[in-house]
Amino acid sequence: GLRVGVLALQGDFREHAQVLRALGANVALVRRSEELLQVDGLVIPGGESSVMDKLARTFGLAEPLRAAIRGGLPVYGTCAGLIMLADTILGGMNGQQSLGGLDIAVRRNAFGSQTASFETDLDIPALGEKPVHAVFIRAPIVETVGHRATALATLADGRCVAVEQGNLLGTSFHPEITGEYRFHQYFLQKLVAAAR
Numbered sequence: 001g002l003r004v005g006v007l008a009l010q011g012d013f014r015e016h017a018q019v020l021r022a023l024g025a026n027v028a029l030v031r032r033s034e035e036l037l038q039v040d041g042l043v044i045p046g047g048e049s050s051v052m053d054k055l056a057r058t059f060g061l062a063e064p065l066r067a068a069i070r071g072g073l074p075v076y077g078t079c080a081g082l083i084m085l086a087d088t089i090l091g092g093m094n095g096q097q098s099l100g101g102l103d104i105a106v107r108r109n110a111f112g113s114q115t116a117s118f119e120t121d122l123d124i125p126a127l128g129e130k131p132v133h134a135v136f137i138r139a140p141i142v143e144t145v146g147h148r149a150t151a152l153a154t155l156a157d158g159r160c161v162a163v164e165q166g167n168l169l170g171t172s173f174h175p176e177i178t179g180e181y182r183f184h185q186y187f188l189q190k191l192v193a194a195a196r
């Protein structure tokens with residue numbers, strides 16, 4: 001069967017693993033490059049992208065991750081994970097690097113201190129009629145969507161908070177903590193399609 005990895009260097013990887021298991025997926029936590037080679041897709045969780053970047057480089061995972069993304073591995077990033085997947089980071093820590101893959105520019109901590117965390121409902125036609133209840137926690141915003149990427153969801157003011165590009169998927173918010181399974185389901189379909 002297919003195996004979905006969750007990058008477990010830092011952040012809310014347990015919540016992702018729980019959602020994926022609830023959907024019946026075979027889940028493996030990924031901390032080493034050998035483990036990366038054994039999965040058919042990968043979730044990069046929320047957390048702190050600058051720390052995740054440092055740990056990925058320290059543990060020799062950054063280059064293997066880039067190679068896997070280039071090779072077409074399905075990858076879904078939430079919040080810090082979306083930042084990791086962005087080709088361009090705006091407002092990154094000194095020397096912060098992303099893995100890249102998504103043709104987007106993402107601004108870290110894009111919402112001011114008062115609204116650093118908020119919740120809202122989003123219409124996402126690709127996921128069906130029922131709106132997605134989205135929780136934003138010191139969230140990034142997708143400031144530029146390049147021509148290779150597609151916006152999946154926008155806030156009422158038009159700013160983009162979810163994107164898709166081939167086998168890559170990214171959201172500014174955290175479906176893994178609200179009982180919202182449709183993004184993970186949508187992602188698992190990419191694994192099935194990629195494995196064919």
Ligand code: GLN
Pocket residue numbers: 045046047048049050078079080081083108109137138139140
């Ligand atoms: N602010 C965090 C960062 O820049 C992301 C927050 C999150 O993942 N909830 O990495």
